[in-house]
Amino acid sequence: MQQKDVLPMKAEKADKRLSAKPVITGSEAVIRSLIAEGVDTIFGYPGGAIMPIYDALYDFQDQVHHILVRHEQGATHAAQGYARSSGKVGVAFATSGPGATNLVTGLADAYMDSTPMVCITGQVAASLLGTDAFQETDVIGITMPITKWNIQVTRQEDIPGAIAKAFYIARSGRPGPVLVDITKNAQFGEFEYEYVPCTTIRSYQPVPELKQEAVTAAAALINEAKKPFLLVGHGVLLSGAEKALIALAEKAQIPMASTLLGLSAVPVDHPLYVGMLGMHGNYGPNMLTGECDVLIAVGMRFDDRVTGDVPSYANKAKVIHIEIDAAEINKIIPAEVAIHADAKTALEALVDEVKPSTHEEWLAEFRAADKKEYDKVQHRELYPEAGELKMAEVVRLISEKTKGEAVLVTDVGQHQMVASRYYRFKNPNTNITSGGMGTMGFSLPAAMGAKMGTPEKEVVAVIGDGCFQMTLQELGTIYQSKIGVKIVILNNNFLGMVRQWQQLFFDKRYSSTEMVNPDFVQIAKGFFIPGKKVTAREDISAAIDEMLATDGAYLLEVVVEKEDNVFPMVPAGAPVSSIRLE
Amino acid sequence: MQKEYTVTVYTEDRIGITNRITIIFTRRGINITSLTTAETEIPGVYKFIITVMSTREKLDKVVGQIEKLIEIHRAFVHEEDEVVYQELALYKISTKSLESGDIERLIRDHQARILTITADYFVIEKTGHQQELTDFIKKLEPYGLIEYSKSGRVAIVKWSRRFHEHLKELQASSEA
Incomplete structure (x- = not known):
């Protein structure tokens, strides 16, 4: 029944x-x-x-x-x-x-x-x-x-x-x-069942109203400035403000530097782009933060890795802070003018009020600092002729061979800083890294997601040997779901950044930082992912070509100099002007 | 400089909202010395009155981070002179002490009152500022204080008119 x-x-x-x-x-x-x-x-x-x-x-x-x-x-x-x-x-x-x-x-x-x-x-x-x-x-x-x-x-x-x-x-x-x-x-x-999208919550105002008087006050500061300096944060990418930002920089000829998460908002080859901020950022942006008279911070939160010692940070500057999150305004660096708004809205309004200007001498200071860094650090990192492979030269080759158009996914540590410093980003949203948390193991799964999100783009994960071993089981996902990510392990058999600190600040007492590593290519093979290990300079270019020519996932292990250090470097908590080139 | 501040927070009625607010103080190692919460005159909107020992600079940042929470309408830091406030205390005393004539005078002089009397004990209620309420304990001790219980702070902000208009508009718009 x-x-x-x-x-x-x-x-x-x-x-x-x-x-x-x-x-x-x-x-x-x-x-x-x-x-x-x-x-x-x-x-x-x-x-x-x-x-x-x-x-x-x-x-x-x-x-x-x-x-x-x-x-x-x-x-x-x-x-x-x-x-x-x-x-x-x-x-x-x-x-x-x-x-x-x-x-x-x-x-x-x-x-x-x-x-x-x-x-x-x-x-x-x-x-x-x-x-x-x-x-x-x-x-x-x-x-x-x-x-x-x-x-x-x-x-x-x-x-x-x-x-x-x-x-x-x-x-x-x-x-x-x-x-x-x-x-x-x-x-x-x-x-x-019925679905009604949410468009408002009465206790939540996600997009603040732009206050025109703040824009006017900011424009007045910029128009008076002799040494204005633009800091490009993640907020620029999140609000799609790249064009408005560049328009502002070009109109008033203001140099632009990026935070770690702001990378790729401005093409690295833009004439007004002067590099990355922060502990392992470029020499010019760090040194000259202390010289600028008007600092325009856009969609960033003055992380301690950017500011170093806070009391001495940008202490000659009047600060304009453009930020959508009110809790970030005056949290670390007091703002002379706060524009509590979406970055794109604020920048578009600001461009209209800012007068065309030139700052030739100021820009020349950045070029001089850049040359100093190139001569002292970058040249030997990017174009070494002898010795073991350098992380920077591997990143340079990847950057050249992908024409700066790949989505670069990095993990945390030395390889991350090197990749962020030397990859020449061309398009927005092509830099994916764990910034605030510094989560080792981030990049392999993040690269899978990035490839799924933008399948038309080449996605290259640059990973340290330590980081890779935190989430390497995702190779199984990559194989099963046929996700065509390119994986580059920069292997120095060390937890490199910790080792660098031990060398510089702990009398070379390498406590628990040396790694005895497995055969990474064999591991990839176990997941049916093709791969290659490179130890010699003469083989690296062809290996990257082979990786990029491969249809689908590929793992390239590059054995790099064991005790290589990332410079420049601002020691933790020190003024950014104390940045060391060696 | 560390001193006592009153923080007021207007929230939606939501499970766990107390936790969301207090963990922001916890992160910065700020001890909450009292916390009072109840529904406001606007149905569904709650007011938290929190007293803390801290610095203005720290609290301005804490309040910013509290306001960032989705179900928070607004949060404010108030200096001592910006609020009118009151606390309430109950004191349980042995009934035997009534035999002495002094306690009646004590209750009168301190504008306290008796809430209930049983054969064993009676309960006195007194409102005032914290110091007055704790001072009163000392005065009652000779009579055999059995138990003492004090509320957190209830405060009215002297300049709060504009915000209350905002809340009323909110109520009007959500009713519309």
Whole structure:
């Protein structure tokens, strides 16, 4: 008797699923809501508490591409790489308990580096919350300080609204990661589904109103300036303000320097671009920060790696701070004029009010500093004729052979600083690195995400031997999902940056920094990824050519000088003018 | 220089909002000395009144970071002279002490009042500033203080009119 009822019931259910407000499960609502937000790629890892959502995903494989990662941390970094290269919101799935806690590093990284990301975690049934159930963890409590927003959903009817808010919050204003934790009962429960995108939250004003008087005050300072200096932060890329920024720089002939995350906003070969700021940035930008009379900081937050000693930082300058996040204004460096606004809006308004100007002598100071750095450091790093391979020459060759048009994904440490210093970026959003958090292991999964986000671009991950071993299991994802990333391991058999500090500041006491490494090419081979190891200068050019000519993923291990140091360098906490060239 | 400040925070009604606010103080190692929260005259909007020992510079930054939270309307730092405030304390005393005539005078002189009396104990209520309330403990001690309990601070900001208009507009727009 029961059997007979099944078919008509199913038909009725199917009708309801097709209606304007279909009756569907919370799990299906998750997938439909994501599709409504334009999501076509998800990085994730299934497990008990998120199984209903994965089951719903099974019916939408033609619309949503799920990439099965090898560790949830990889899912977050991949979502970050995807977001940073494509400008879209990255999405990651994980189960409750350990799945959720494995997201922590990626969430913290995305929070520090203003990356739009939505993570969806499964959670035990609402009735079990707080009981120490199997794989129950308080992911809301854990991720509170490292997300822009998070929410636990315990009722299916709240799912579409929570996801709509999550996407709105993640991508608006200063972007950031959001976590939506969904209990299993809500995933199973049925309700009348309807999706309404979120466009406003009454307690949240993501885009501040531009105050014209601040623009006028800033323009007056710039028009008076003898030595103006533009600092280009990540906010320039996030707001798509590259053209407005360059227009301002060109109109008033202002030199521009970039933060680590601002790299690629301005083409490296732009005549007014003077290099990178910070601890391992260029000599000129660091030395001359102390000389400038008006500092125009755009979409950046004066990280301690940029400022060095704060009291002496830019102490001859009046500071104009253009920043969308009010909490960053006056946090580290007091602003003479604060323009609390979206960078693009502010810069476009500022260009109109700034008068054409020239600062020939000031620009000549940068050229002189640049020459000094080139003669003392760069030439020997980029074009060595003898000795072991240098990281810089490898990066130079990659830069030349990709014409500066690849998406460069770097990890953390010496290789990161060298790659950031010497890759000659041409196009915006082609620099992906872990800046604020400095997360070792970031780049391999981030490169996968970047390739998924911008498949038309060449994506090259430059990774240190230490970093690579933190997330190398993602080679499995690269193989399974056929992600054509090029992986370059700069292997010095050391945790190079820590070793450099030990050499300079800890009397060469190399405590736990030397690495006995595996055969990286063999490891790649185990994942069916072709590769090559290069130790000699004469082989490197051809090896990079071979890598770039390979269709699909490739791993190139380059054995570089073991105790090479990255210079210039500002010792931690010292004034930026104390930058050392050797 | 470290001194006592009152921080007020206007929030949406949301589970965990207290945690979101307090971890921002925790990060900077600022100890919260009292915290009072209740719904405001606008339904769904809550007001937190937090007292802390810290510096103005630090607190201006803390407040900026609190305001950054999605469900926060506004947050403010107030100097001592910018707020009118009050705290409330309850004192439980053995009923035996009523036999002495002095306690009645003490209650009158300190504008306290008796809330309840049982055979064993009675409860005195007094409002005032922290120092007055703790001073009163000392005065009650000879009579056998059994228990003492004090609220956090309730404060009204002297110049808050504009913000309250904003809140009312908010209510009007969300009702529309």
